Amino acid sequence: MWKLFLANIKMTFRDKQAIFWSLVFPLMFIVIFGLFDFSKMGNAKYAIFDEAQTEVSRQVDEELQNIEIFKRQDTSTSIDEAKGQLRNGRIDIIIVIPKDFGQTDLVPNPDATAPTLNQIDIIYNANGSTINQIALSVVDKFIDQMNIQAAHTPMLFSYTTESIQTKDIKYIDMIMPGILGMAIMTSAVIGISTGISRYREQKLLKRLAATPIKVRNFLMAEVLSYLVVNVIQISLIIALARIAFHVQVYGNYFLIYAISIFGSIIFLNLGFAVAGYSKNTKTAEALSQVVTMPMMFFSGVFFSTEALPKIIGTVVEYLPLTPMIEALRSISNNGEGITAIWTQPIYMAGWIILSFLIAWKLFKFKD
Numbered sequence: 001m002w003k004l005f006l007a008n009i010k011m012t013f014r015d016k017q018a019i020f021w022s023l024v025f026p027l028m029f030i031v032i033f034g035l036f037d038f039s040k041m042g043n044a045k046y047a048i049f050d051e052a053q054t055e056v057s058r059q060v061d062e063e064l065q066n067i068e069i070f071k072r073q074d075t076s077t078s079i080d081e082a083k084g085q086l087r088n089g090r091i092d093i094i095i096v097i098p099k100d101f102g103q104t105d106l107v108p109n110p111d112a113t114a115p116t117l118n119q120i121d122i123i124y125n126a127n128g129s130t131i132n133q134i135a136l137s138v139v140d141k142f143i144d145q146m147n148i149q150a151a152h153t154p155m156l157f158s159y160t161t162e163s164i165q166t167k168d169i170k171y172i173d174m175i176m177p178g179i180l181g182m183a184i185m186t187s188a189v190i191g192i193s194t195g196i197s198r199y200r201e202q203k204l205l206k207r208l209a210a211t212p213i214k215v216r217n218f219l220m221a222e223v224l225s226y227l228v229v230n231v232i233q234i235s236l237i238i239a240l241a242r243i244a245f246h247v248q249v250y251g252n253y254f255l256i257y258a259i260s261i262f263g264s265i266i267f268l269n270l271g272f273a274v275a276g277y278s279k280n281t282k283t284a285e286a287l288s289q290v291v292t293m294p295m296m297f298f299s300g301v302f303f304s305t306e307a308l309p310k311i312i313g314t315v316v317e318y319l320p321l322t323p324m325i326e327a328l329r330s331i332s333n334n335g336e337g338i339t340a341i342w343t344q345p346i347y348m349a350g351w352i353i354l355s356f357l358i359a360w361k362l363f364k365f366k367d
Contacts, residue, residue, distance in 0.1 A: 022191060022229050026183030026237055033179075034172045034245035043071040046093040047082040052101040060097060060120070086125055093136075094123035169333055173248055176241045177328035178301035180256075183233050184264045185295060185321055188226060190288045192271025195222075196363075197284035200275075223268055230264045231257065251331035255338060259331065262348055263324035269355035270320075276363030295321040300329075320355070323347040 048064065050057050064070055073091050076082035085091045097120055122139060199205050208218060234257055241247035249256070270291060278284035295301075298308065299321035305313050316322055327344035330336045338345075 022183070022187035022233055023236060025186065026179050026233065027240055029179045029182070030172075030176065030237060030240050030245070033175050034241070034247075036171075044069055044093055045071050045073050045091045046095055047073050047076045047085070047091050048095040048097070049076075049079055049082070050097045051099045052097050054101065057097045057101050064095070083123065086123065089125075092124065093139075095139075096121040096123070170247075172241065172245050173333060174329065175302060176237070176247050177256075177332045178325050180234060180237050180260060180328055181263065181299075181321055181325040182296055182301045183237060184230055184260055184324075185267045186292050187229060187233060188264050188267035189271045189274060189292050190285070191226060191229075192222065192268055193274035193278065193284040193288045194281055196272065196275035197278050197281040201280055219272075223265075226268055227261060227264060230261060234260050249332050250335035251333075252337065255331050256328060259324065259327045259341075259345070259348075262345065262352075263320070266320045266324075266348060266351045266355050269352065269359045272359040272363045273355065273361075276359065295319050300325050318347075320348070320351040323351075 046064075048061055050061055065072055073085075076085060076091070079094065079096060082091065082094045086094060101120065120143070122136065124136065196205075238247075238249065238253075238256075242249070271288070274284055274287050274291060278287055298312070298316045299305070299319050300316075301321075305316055305322065308316065323344035327341045327348075330341050330344075334340075
């Protein structure tokens, strides 16, 4: 069996397709998502035109620059040009301070029949994203505060703030466990199904059946070789994420490896099931994509399953990749131990039994 195991390891690393799906494919995702800075996607880009050029208008400009959600853009030379950029989505809001702003007395005159308004014009895209509405709300609160200060109205109500230091979880930190689960799934299902189908096409299985080699030793050698590849996968993904993009792993590394190996057994079984059902390599490749693609997008690899419609979210909770990713994410991002994630391994154990029964029913060693 050990000679078969070493032979499978050698064949795996000589197979360019297997190396791509096992090692290169998941690392590409880490690099792609690691290069994006998603923290900048919540900023409202604005252009401001100060036509008044008074002390009060300059103060408004300075105060707006101190608001964290706002990012000033100085690319527009005119309001018309800024409107064009607004339509194209390059900026979110246009703020215009008119010429007469700040030139009237800001203190209310009791003898006046009506107060004189110092009006600021706001131009925004009505069909824009949620960030526009947030930015308008911030501007509204900002104007209210200016009115209170200008009228010298005493503050009757106030609030205090208390900050609690939490883990700094970036999007790449959240997505790394998902890519880890995806890599194990794709390499196991695609690798086993196409590899066994190729053996069948080349009549290797029939030849092996005529030798003294026991079927269980052959299958065990296949499984062990893929588990070794999985360990290399896990190590490379974590190392690249840590070194290149400073991903923080707050939990136990041994538990991450254990859950990953536990999950890979499920997908190896599914790979054998696909290989047993497929008549040739092309069919195995197509069917393995049918098995893996839905889980890649619905099981929370790139986003939380809570974003799905309730009915679909309930269904995907029972897919084999979902509890695996949930467990990996809880360990890596939240630093939780086995007592906090015990339900996910139970679901995975159920899938190991079910996938084994499916593979046993479909897989035939002989043609």
